Amino acid sequence: MGSFHVFGAFQKPLSSVWVHVERIERKESESGQLEGSMDMCVYDDEGRALVQVLGMEGGFFKQKVKQCVSTDCWIELPQAPPLDSSVEKIRPADIHELHEAVLQRMDRQAPLCVVVKDEELAAYVRTLRSEYPMWKVTCVVCDHNPSGSPCDGEAEEWKECNGTWSVRRLHNVTLPPLVGALSMSERGMLSNLRVLEAQHTAPSHNTMEVRICAVGLNFRDVLNVIGMYPGDIGAPGCDCAGMVTTLGDGVSGFAGGDYVFGFGTESFSGYTLVNPSLMRKMPPDWSFAR
Known part of the structure; x- marks a missing residue:
């Protein structure tokens, strides 16, 4: 390799x-x-x-x-791609119409072009493509119905805005070494999630800081973000695994460098403060993901 x-x-x-x-x-x-x-x-x-x-x-x-x-990001094209008018196109208004259209075409393997109005619905088309790999599904993000399906190369996602076409491609980037934490401005939509720069917080009495190495994404977290979970349970993120970095006063049974797993709060971050009573040391043959 x-x-x-x-x-x-x-x-x-x-x-x-x-x-x-x-x-x-x-x-x-x-x-x-x-x-x-x-x-x-x-x-x-x-x-x-x-x-x-x-x-x-x-x-x-x-x-x-x-x-x-x-x-992956949008790369603007110097000219519009060729369009194939023979490919079947659908333009679902929402996820429910998209779901119905998929059910009606379960037994087909012909190419399909899904035209969506925004990138939120395009994310569901991306899931459709992964769940039905036998389909040649092309997604076009635009505010009108194009005359055909783009057929230039192997690209599967396209965007048209004011006559300018873009294609989604992998793009190399340089990343700054920042510590981040997942934050939501308000509940209601997944698009309210943002990763913001965070600062280390010194652990208080009977708490310890853990460097997050793996975190579980649960359906409870999704319901929390979209506002369908009863009550205010704080930021998403609960079960996690990582390495102890700093101990607060009164913490015993743990040391810096210990690999631990258990329950914390706001664990969708680089570091988080946890209650030691909710954490356990990892067995030596366990991985963080396990």
Whole structure:
């Protein structure tokens, strides 16, 4: 396997997420199996660090990587792509119409062009493409109905605004070393989520700071963000795993550098303060993701 130039990127609904790989290495276990681990960091679309993941395990790593950064973004084209008027087009007004259109075409494998009015609905089309890989699904974001489906190359996502066409491509970027935390301005929409720069907060009595290495995304968090969970349960993020960095007065049973897992608050961040009684030391054969 050759060295990585771009490890990869993936799109969260309504916002870009960048994957920054800091280290990839391989080792041979006592049983003779090849094992690998990776250090990486996840950033938002403004280059702010969200979560650092240390020691991610896998059996396919081989080369060491110092830095690989990429994101998917809109690249403006010098001219409009050719349009194929023979491809079936649908223009759903919302997610419900999109769902109905999909159900009606479950037994087909013909190319399909989905025209949407904004990128929020385009995120659902992206999910549709991943769940039905046998389909050739093209998504076009524009405020009108184009005469055909773009058919230039292998691109699957297009955008047209005032006659100017853009295509979504991977793009290499340089990221600043920032500590970030997921924040929501108000409940109601996923698009209210932002990753903002955060500061370290010294732990108070009977608390400790943990560097987040893995965090669970639960349906409770989604309901919390869109305002459908009863009561105010604070910021999203609960179960997590990471490394103890700083101990507050009165904390016993833990030391700096301990790998721990358990329950915290606001764990969608680079660092968080936790109650030691809700954390446990990780068994030596466990990974953070486990």
